[in-house]
Amino acid sequence: MGILKSGIMGPIRNKTGPSVGRMHRSINVLTGAYRASTKPPTTSQLDAQGKFGLLSGFLTNIDDLIKVGFKQFSKGKDPVNVASAYNYDHAFLVDETGFTLNYPELMYSRGYILPAESPAMLALPGQIEFNWLPQRQSMYCQYTDMATFLVYNPAKGYSVKKALATDRYAQGYMLDLREDFVGDTVHCYMSFASKDGKLQGNSTYLGQLKCV
Numbered sequence: 001m002g003i004l005k006s007g008i009m010g011p012i013r014n015k016t017g018p019s020v021g022r023m024h025r026s027i028n029v030l031t032g033a034y035r036a037s038t039k040p041p042t043t044s045q046l047d048a049q050g051k052f053g054l055l056s057g058f059l060t061n062i063d064d065l066i067k068v069g070f071k072q073f074s075k076g077k078d079p080v081n082v083a084s085a086y087n088y089d090h091a092f093l094v095d096e097t098g099f100t101l102n103y104p105e106l107m108y109s110r111g112y113i114l115p116a117e118s119p120a121m122l123a124l125p126g127q128i129e130f131n132w133l134p135q136r137q138s139m140y141c142q143y144t145d146m147a148t149f150l151v152y153n154p155a156k157g158y159s160v161k162k163a164l165a166t167d168r169y170a171q172g173y174m175l176d177l178r179e180d181f182v183g184d185t186v187h188c189y190m191s192f193a194s195k196d197g198k199l200q201g202n203s204t205y206l207g208q209l210k211c212v
Contacts, residue, residue: 069109113201143169144195
């Protein structure tokens with residue numbers, strides 16, 4: 001791949017002979033034209049495609065949380081791509097049907113703000129009640145830290161999330177669910193961020209429960 005700092009006779013776009021020019025992050029880029037392979041994909045290639053599809057389906061569903069949660073580790077890259085690379089190595093389990101997501105290991109946020117102390121959940125009609133214990137204040141643990149909650153429904157393929165819903169001092173929050181979640185098993189997460197949102201914390205997997 002060639003990067004054209006000044007361009008050849010100016011910016012290049014679209015196909016020119018065997019080359020294709022385009023703009024990528026405000027840079028003129030020249031690449032070879034794509035050639036479709038006539039070889040059938042290998043088992044490892046099919047596995048990789050399946051894994052990528054599973055993980056991408058989960059992450060793109062919560063891209064608004066990831067863009068904030070992985071921003072400080074992105075360094076100009078797309079936070080969703082950074083989150084995908086970070087999660088990929090431990091994101092999957094293998095069973096008799098193939099690959100499934102390893103939900104307890106997935107993270108939508110990373111950082112130094114401390115997680116909740118002994119978080120717990122309770123399924124109520126149309127809601128999930130989150131609770132946690134009080135913590136001693138420190139540089140990365142303030143009463144004013146704001147909590148974010150995520151409930152992912154794999155059966156429906158979408159989630160309910162609430163960013164910066166309440167502060168750490170509240171020690172609890174009631175998250176409203178969608179009506180069509182009733183009877184489904186969901187996976188629950190939460191994280192804290194500093195009040196000004198500049199610092200994030202590691203997201204924590206709280207477990208799964210059945211919605212009522």
